[in-house]
Amino acid sequence: MAGMTSTSPWHRRLSRTGLAAQHWLVQWWRLLHLGALILVLALSPSSYRPGSRQVMGRHLYTSTAPILLGFTLLCALVTVVLTRIVMATALSYGLSQYALQVVIRVLVLELIPLTAALFVALRCTIPDGAELTAMQASGELDEMRRQGIEPVRSEVLPRVVAGMFSGITLAALSSVVAVIVAYLAVYGFTVSGLAGYTRLFGQVFSPAVTLIFVLKTLLFCLAVSLMPMASALYGMRGERVRTSAEMRGLVRMFAVLLLVEVASLVGNYY
Amino acid sequence: MPMRPPLDSPPPLPPVAHLALKVRLMLLFMLLLVCGSALYVLYARGAFEATQRLVLVADDSEGVVVGMDMTFAGFPIGRVRRIELAEDGKARILVDVAARDARWLRTSSVFTLVKGIVGGTNIRAYSGLLNDPPLPDGAVRTVLQGDASAEIPKVVAAAKDLIENLNSLTGSSGAVSASLDNLQALTGRLNGPGGALGVLLGGEQQAQKVSAVLQRTDSLLMRLDAIAAKTDAQVFGDQGMLPETRATVVQLNAMLGEARASLKKVDAILVDAQAVSANAREATTDLAALRGDVEASLRKVEGLVSEINRKWPFARDAELKLP
Numbered sequence: 001m002a003g004m005t006s007t008s009p010w011h012r013r014l015s016r017t018g019l020a021a022q023h024w025l026v027q028w029w030r031l032l033h034l035g036a037l038i039l040v041l042a043l044s045p046s047s048y049r050p051g052s053r054q055v056m057g058r059h060l061y062t063s064t065a066p067i068l069l070g071f072t073l074l075c076a077l078v079t080v081v082l083t084r085i086v087m088a089t090a091l092s093y094g095l096s097q098y099a100l101q102v103v104i105r106v107l108v109l110e111l112i113p114l115t116a117a118l119f120v121a122l123r124c125t126i127p128d129g130a131e132l133t134a135m136q137a138s139g140e141l142d143e144m145r146r147q148g149i150e151p152v153r154s155e156v157l158p159r160v161v162a163g164m165f166s167g168i169t170l171a172a173l174s175s176v177v178a179v180i181v182a183y184l185a186v187y188g189f190t191v192s193g194l195a196g197y198t199r200l201f202g203q204v205f206s207p208a209v210t211l212i213f214v215l216k217t218l219l220f221c222l223a224v225s226l227m228p229m230a231s232a233l234y235g236m237r238g239e240r241v242r243t244s245a246e247m248r249g250l251v252r253m254f255a256v257l258l259l260v261e262v263a264s265l266v267g268n269y270y
Numbered sequence: 271m272p273m274r275p276p277l278d279s280p281p282p283l284p285p286v287a288h289l290a291l292k293v294r295l296m297l298l299f300m301l302l303l304v305c306g307s308a309l310y311v312l313y314a315r316g317a318f319e320a321t322q323r324l325v326l327v328a329d330d331s332e333g334v335v336v337g338m339d340m341t342f343a344g345f346p347i348g349r350v351r352r353i354e355l356a357e358d359g360k361a362r363i364l365v366d367v368a369a370r371d372a373r374w375l376r377t378s379s380v381f382t383l384v385k386g387i388v389g390g391t392n393i394r395a396y397s398g399l400l401n402d403p404p405l406p407d408g409a410v411r412t413v414l415q416g417d418a419s420a421e422i423p424k425v426v427a428a429a430k431d432l433i434e435n436l437n438s439l440t441g442s443s444g445a446v447s448a449s450l451d452n453l454q455a456l457t458g459r460l461n462g463p464g465g466a467l468g469v470l471l472g473g474e475q476q477a478q479k480v481s482a483v484l485q486r487t488d489s490l491l492m493r494l495d496a497i498a499a500k501t502d503a504q505v506f507g508d509q510g511m512l513p514e515t516r517a518t519v520v521q522l523n524a525m526l527g528e529a530r531a532s533l534k535k536v537d538a539i540l541v542d543a544q545a546v547s548a549n550a551r552e553a554t555t556d557l558a559a560l561r562g563d564v565e566a567s568l569r570k571v572e573g574l575v576s577e578i579n580r581k582w583p584f585a586r587d588a589e590l591k592l593p
Contacts, residue, residue: 057293061286064296165300172303199346202314203337210311 031230031252034152038226041157052154059162063124064169071119075174076181079107083185100186100197104204107178109213109268114261116171117220121228121253125163129228130246132156136232156229163225164218171217209268216264220257227253316349320369322407324348326381326393328415331361333391334383340365340393347371347395363413365393376402381413387422515582525574532567536560 041047048056083103090099132155135141141151179201187193205213231249286292312318328334331353339346348367356362367375379397386392393413439446459469467477505511539560 054289057289058286061289061293061296065292169296169300169303172300172307176303176307196346198310198314199339202311202316203339205311205314206337207315 027234030234031227034156034230034233035222035226037152038157038160038229041153042161047153047157052158055154056158056161059158060165063120063128063159063162064166067119067123067166068170068173071116071170072173072177075112075115076177078111079103079178079181080185082107083182087186100182100200101204103182103186104179104201107182108175109204109209110261110265112174112178113171113213113217113220114257116174116217117167117224117257120163120167120170120221121224124166125159125225125228126246126250128159128163129232129249132159132229132232133246141233152233156233160225160229164221167221167224168217171221212264212267216260219260223253223256223260227256316366316368321348321366322369322372323351324365324367324375324405325408325410326363326365326383326413327356327410328361328363328383328413330415331363331383333385334361334363334393335390338390338393340367340381340395342371342374342395342397345371347374350393363393373404374400375405376400377405377409378402379405379411381411382416383413384416511581515578518578518581522574522578525571529567529571532564536564 086103086106087096087099090096090102132141135151135155141155144151144154183193183197187197228246228249231246231252324340334350334353336350336352338350340348340350348365348371350363351366352364354362354364374397375395376397376399378399379395382394382396384392384394438444441447456469460466465477467480471477471480503510539557543557
């Protein structure tokens with residue numbers, strides 16, 4: 001009898017932990033599933049029929065065009081400031097030959113993809129996720145399902161594709177702008193340093209670094225586009241936790257971004 | 271389950287004018303950006319330039335990384351493509367040299383692998399003779415290695431030796447100290463009687479002798495001066511040799527005129543003699559007398575000339591030319 005009474009709290013605690021783990025696993029599995037589904041849909045031509053193409057085009061345009069100019073200007077400004085700081089510091093230590101390499105590595109390889117992804121998340125995909133949450137809460141998505149329209153294809157896919165497109169465009173444009181602005185900040189308006197700069201750029205972008213850079217940018221964009229949608233679609237189910245579903249989605253998104261960044265750093269520097 | 275009406279459906283997206291065109295432009299823009307970036311990376315990696323292969327063999331490839339530059343006169347002309355370990359345990363550094371820069375590499379070129387104390391390793395090429403034949407593709411060269419950090423212990427040991435030598439030199443019993451003492455004694459003697467002369471000649475007595483010699487030389491010079499003045503008066507004075515000589519020359523001129531007149535007479539007489547050659551025998555007595563006259567005249571001239579020669583030692587040309 002004594003044994004029975006002592007095992008009972010243990011049993012309860014174990015079963016609670018098991019449930020939490022199961023819940024956690026289920027949530028990540030749903031996320032992976034949704035990601036795979038979205039990827040398959042994004043790669044299948046049937047998603048780009050004229051009707052859905054127009055919806056997708058509108059999402060693409062409204063999530064990219066308004067933020068493109070502002071983000072590019074911001075990047076140019078940050079590049080000028082950082083380049084000046086790094087150059088001045090390197091000069092004072094007599095290591096100016098490494099300064100440009102440091103600028104390219106820090107800005108183009110590390111800062112810009114992360115900043116672009118966060119910018120897209122804050123300006124496009126989190127509002128999109130909120131919109132989807134509202135649709136889910138109002139039962140609009142269930143209504144669609146009843147009418148035979150799959151909401152993942154009609155509502156989620158355009159938003160994810162638009163977010164990814166926006167992230168990639170922003171990262172590419174601001175990388176190009178940062179490379180140009182860093183050159184101008186160091187050499188001024190002259191073409192005489194171009195050959196050396198290109199050579200330096202080539203030294204930084206070795207095949208492995210380039211591959212990691214591309215993969216990292218793609219994964220960042222995928223994470224910030226997919227995770228707010230996933231938490232909007234599936235977030236309403238678990239209501240035992242105090243924080244709201246959106247907040248949990250955000251935390252999960254940042255955790256994934258951090259993971260990708262750490263993995264890329266490990267790949268680049270080990 | 272009752273149908274739930276949409277509570278707060280999100281507001282529809284605002285319509286965008288020329289949506290299809292704008293979307294197409296944006297897609298095109300992104301494609302251009304991505305493709306341009308990819309092409310630039312490939313170009314910067316040297317994917318589009320013709321290269322030739324150069325293999326550098328080194329004992330130790332530490333610090334050499336794939337992608338680093340090989341420089342010639344500070345300009346990057348090649349990149350390390352691969353580093354591999356050969357069968358003989360040596361490192362083979364495979365360098366791609368841009369074809370347009372390969373002309374700087376000659377068969378006599380030297381390659382060095384230098385490790386700095388701060389900063390990376392450098393591979394440098396040196397071509398002393400640019401007239402040599404160009405380096406062929408796939409050439410294998412041994413790289414000369416210089417390691418700045420490996421040199422540090424040697425440099426430190428050498429510096430230590432040097433400092434020890436310096437210490438022994440500058441110590442209280444060292445050579446430098448003895449030299450300085452000697453120098454001090456020397457300067458003391460320089461300041462003393464005799465001064466520099468005493469230092470040079472080795473003693474005060476010698477210095478005094480030298481000064482006595484100098485004094486005697488001085489008096490001798492004064493006497494020489496007086497002699498020179500006398501000589502001047504004798505030679506160039508009123509009763510000197512030169513005016514007398516001048517008078518003698520005037521006399522000589524007059525005598526020469528006389529001699530010339532006599533000789534003219536002789537000439538005329540000779541003409542006469544020729545004219546009367548038929549009666550030569552008759553004129554023989556007259557001719558003998560005349561001949562004695564001429565001979566006496568000539569003897570006078572000869573005497574005069576010898577007198578001039580005696581009196582005028584400065585005559586350059588003692589020979590007298592008779593007409």
